[in-house]
Amino acid sequence: MSKPINKVREAKLELYRKKGNIHAKATSGKFNTLRWAMVWFTQLIFYGTVWLTWDVNGLTRQAVLLDIAHEKFYLFGLVLWPQDALLMAFVLILAATALFFTTALAGRLFCGFACPQTVYTSIFTWIEAKVEGDHLARLKLDQSPMNARKLGLKTIKHGLWFIFAAWTAITFVGYFTPIRELLPTLPDWSVGPWEGFWLIFYCAFTYVQAGLAREAVCQHMCPYSRFQGVMFDPTTRNVAYDSQRGEPRNARLQAGNSGDCIDCGICVQVCPTGIDIRDGLQYQCINCGLCIDACDQVMAKVGAPTGLIRFKSEKELAGEAPPKGLVGRPRVAIYASLLVVFTLLGAWTLSDRSLLLVDVLRDRGALHRETAEGTIENAYTVKLLNLDETARSFKVEVTGLPGIGIVGEREFSVDAGSIRPLSLTVAMPSDTEAKGIQPIHFQISATHDASTSVMEKSSFVLP
Ligand code: SF4
Numbered sequence: 368m369s370k371p372i373n374k375v376r377e378a379k380l381e382l383y384r385k386k387g388n389i390h391a392k393a394t395s396g397k398f399n400t401l402r403w404a405m406v407w408f409t410q411l412i413f414y415g416t417v418w419l420t421w422d423v424n425g426l427t428r429q430a431v432l433l434d435i436a437h438e439k440f441y442l443f444g445l446v447l448w449p450q451d452a453l454l455m456a457f458v459l460i461l462a463a464t465a466l467f468f469t470t471a472l473a474g475r476l477f478c479g480f481a482c483p484q485t486v487y488t489s490i491f492t493w494i495e496a497k498v499e500g501d502h503l504a505r506l507k508l509d510q511s512p513m514n515a516r517k518l519g520l521k522t523i524k525h526g527l528w529f530i531f532a533a534w535t536a537i538t539f540v541g542y543f544t545p546i547r548e549l550l551p552t553l554p555d556w557s558v559g560p561w562e563g564f565w566l567i568f569y570c571a572f573t574y575v576q577a578g579l580a581r582e583a584v585c586q587h588m589c590p591y592s593r594f595q596g597v598m599f600d601p602t603t604r605n606v607a608y609d610s611q612r613g614e615p616r617n618a619r620l621q622a623g624n625s626g627d628c629i630d631c632g633i634c635v636q637v638c639p640t641g642i643d644i645r646d647g648l649q650y651q652c653i654n655c656g657l658c659i660d661a662c663d664q665v666m667a668k669v670g671a672p673t674g675l676i677r678f679k680s681e682k683e684l685a686g687e688a689p690p691k692g693l694v695g696r697p698r699v700a701i702y703a704s705l706l707v708v709f710t711l712l713g714a715w716t717l718s719d720r721s722l723l724l725v726d727v728l729r730d731r732g733a734l735h736r737e738t739a740e741g742t743i744e745n746a747y748t749v750k751l752l753n754l755d756e757t758a759r760s761f762k763v764e765v766t767g768l769p770g771i772g773i774v775g776e777r778e779f780s781v782d783a784g785s786i787r788p789l790s791l792t793v794a795m796p797s798d799t800e801a802k803g804i805q806p807i808h809f810q811i812s813a814t815h816d817a818s819t820s821v822m823e824k825s826s827f828v829l830p
């Protein structure tokens with residue numbers, strides 16, 4: 368009795384594994400809900416943030432904009448310059464460390480719930496299901512010969528995919544060119560060459576990756592899947608099949624055995640990467656948990672406890688108690704410490720960041736000049752870089768030698784986000800005992816904000 372049943376199931380599984388695209392069966396449950404919550408969360412941020420605006424001094428600009436042409440990154444009230452590269456490096460290191468930390472805790476959790484490939488594949492598959500029907504209808508349609516109905520459905524699906532990919536590309540480019548300026552240039556394609564290139568590339572990229580390549584990206588192209596194993600330790604929790612409890616599979620249909628897996632194959636049918644989690648930990652598994660949702664439903668139907676497939680570590684599956692906190696988890700502890708360190712470093716860099724940068728260069732053409740008024744003069748070029756979004760005035764002073772000071776004007780205004788080079792003459796009385804090269808300091812302070820003040824070292828040449 369069991370052999371024909373097994374053959375039918377095996378044939379069904381082969382259909383899912385080998386016939387062209389994987390058409391995963393839809394399932395429901397807590398992991399599926401969480402996955403879709405992440406899709407909504409990430410996509411509301413991506414498609415919505417580009418439309419937010421920010422008011423500065425009565426002027427409105429896009430709130431989040433990477434303005435490459437003017438070398439500025441606007442992030443709401445914060446404007447980052449190339450000089451803030453260290454801060455951006457901390458953000459990138461922090462993101463990488465957070466990924467390693469998550470992986471050490473729960474494997475490819477990022478892949479299953481937040482990776483753009485997963486998120487967009489979910490959206491494209493949802494569109495496909497709306498047009499072509501459920502997984503069985505899609506399998507049947509793929510295997511049927513081309514006819515008017517198939518052509519119509521495929522055309523509608525690809526058309527919708529293209530529209531979605533195009534809108535994704537427009538949104539992406541809108542983070543680099545203000546989206547309200549970009550949109551009017553689209554109907555007559557009067558976009559700039561770079562915008563044009565990225566619009567076409569990103570549209571094609573989204574369409575191919577999420578519509579055509581789908582799980583093949585996770586299986587064969589994603590480098591992260593290949594090296595994630597080095598972040599695992601025996602306490603890392605992954606989606607795993609409890610073979611001790613499940614085997615011998617199909618036993619509930621046979622007398623005298625007690626394995627809980629009824630070999631229904633539903634865990635394979637719902638898997639977006641088409642693998643059988645019962646074969647053990649595999650690099651193609653993105654830890655999406657859909658097989659857990661599906662198997663829990665099967666277990667509930669057959670009256671067995673849920674959790675035959677569950678998030679478990681190697682140690683837990685071997686019957687050991689789960690670790691308490693960070694004890695016995697050196698990798699997790701190291702990544703957690705790095706997270707704290709880089710967060711603190713990033714916060715300190717941000718709080719210590721000055722909105723005024725100063726560069727002082729002594730004029731090397733003339734060492735010094737003695738005047739008829741009894742002073743010695745040196746010439747300098749001082750560059751003031753105002754990183755604020757408002758124009759500001761700065762007062763320049765010199766200290767370090769008796770009677771030293773600026774000759775002429777000492778207050779200068781600098782436009783918002785601009786550099787102003789100044790040619791300054793510094794003088795001191797010639798009746799000094801100091802000789803040769805002497806250290807001095809330029810003190811530059813914002814006239815209406817005592818907290819903005821920068822001191823730069825330089826030197827003064829005496830006879
Ligand atoms: S869904 Fe559960 S019961 Fe069905 S084959 Fe998979 S592990 Fe076995």
Ligand code: SF4
Pocket residue numbers: 606634637638639640641642643644651652653654655656657658659
């Ligand atoms: S085996 Fe389970 S957790 Fe892994 S990708 Fe497939 S459905 Fe997701």
